[in-house]
Amino acid sequence: xxxxxxxxxxxxxxxxxxxxxxxxxxKWTTREKVFKTKLVEQIDIPSSxxxxxxxxxxxxxxxxxxxxxxxxxxxxxxxxxxxxxxxxRKAAASGAEINFSEALSTTMPYxxxxxxxxxxxxxxxxLTPANKRRTLEEVFRxxxxxxxxxxxxWGKAANVxxxxxSQPIIWLDGATTKDSLQGRLPELVxxxxxxxxxETASFGTFFGxxxxxxxxxxx
Ligand SMILES: C[S@@+](CC[C@H](N)C(=O)[O-])C[C@H]1O[C@@H](n2cnc3c(N)ncnc32)[C@H](O)[C@@H]1O
Numbered sequence: 001x002x003x004x005x006x007x008x009x010x011x012x013x014x015x016x017x018x019x020x021x022x023x024x025x026x027k028w029t030t031r032e033k034v035f036k037t038k039l040v041e042q043i044d045i046p047s048s049x050x051x052x053x054x055x056x057x058x059x060x061x062x063x064x065x066x067x068x069x070x071x072x073x074x075x076x077x078x079x080x081x082x083x084x085x086x087x088x089r090k091a092a093a094s095g096a097e098i099n100f101s102e103a104l105s106t107t108m109p110y111x112x113x114x115x116x117x118x119x120x121x122x123x124x125x126x127l128t129p130a131n132k133r134r135t136l137e138e139v140f141r142x143x144x145x146x147x148x149x150x151x152x153x154w155g156k157a158a159n160v161x162x163x164x165x166s167q168p169i170i171w172l173d174g175a176t177t178k179d180s181l182q183g184r185l186p187e188l189v190x191x192x193x194x195x196x197x198x199e200t201a202s203f204g205t206f207f208g209x210x211x212x213x214x215x216x217x218x219x
Contacts, residue, residue: 006104010126012057012083014172019083023058029206030122036061038201039121039152039212040068047071049116052142054105054135055079055123059087059098065119066096075099075115077108105135110142118143121152122210125169125180129188132179136192143217149194155211156183158204166208181208189215 012022026032039061045051048071053062056076066074074096078084081102091098103109105127118139124132139149154177157163170177179188186197194215201212 008128011080031203031205035152035203035210036064039150040064042200042214043117043150045116050114052115052118054118054120056087057083059090061121062098063091063094063096066098077101077103079104106131108138108142112141113144114142115147116144117148119150124153124185125177128176129179132188136188140192145217146219147217149215151213152210154180154208158209162204162209169207
């Protein structure tokens with residue numbers, strides 16, 4: 001596993017030893033199928049376009065993207081070699097041809113203006129405020145003009161119950177969750193230069209409110 005630049009790195013469930021449990025925990029606690037289906041449905045790209053699942057984890061969403069856009073060149077990036085081994089196994093088992101890269105979101109290994117859409121789920125709360133900004137600068141760089149960002153993450157709690165439910169996420173993933181739970185992601189997306197930022201859906205879950213957003217790189 002690459003270590004350079006990984007000082008603030010938070011693995012999928014907060015601790016490396018929990019990674020093998022990731023799929024089971026997410027499936028039963030986040031209404032995963034419902035919110036990831038909605039995220040995939042909001043994407044509109046040319047049939048042979050290029051797609052990136054940023055911080056793809058075990059690639060549940062990446063495989064769903066490839067099913068929806070079978071002719072698209074589909075990429076999955078994650079900084080954790082261990083979780084990428086699970087992702088590669090899952091993609092092979094489903095027959096999905098996906099290009100995986102082990103890299104950090106702050107220095108992505110793609111040329112400028114490469115992707116028609118970037119999708120990312122349950123990831124931004126893993127990043128410090130500075131790394132959220134750097135990652136969004138990279139998103140802006142590798143998106144084509146007119147390309148879109150589709151972001152699902154823990155967001156501002158919809159009510160007191162959801163606020164209480166989000167405490168385990170704060171405990172597992174630490175201080176980096178703060179600006180996500182304060183609802184500051186749209187503001188950071190705008191600071192990076194993206195426009196037409198809309199919240200497209202929100203879901204109450206066992207661990208708080210998941211919010212979906214869509215944004216566009218200007219032409
Ligand atoms: C909670 S998991 C989400 C995985 C997947 N997107 C999903 O929806 O199930 C967060 C992922 O972010 C990855 N990650 C954390 N920091 C990263 C960084 N700076 N660059 C790339 N990946 C990172 C972790 O390895 C982990 O796989």
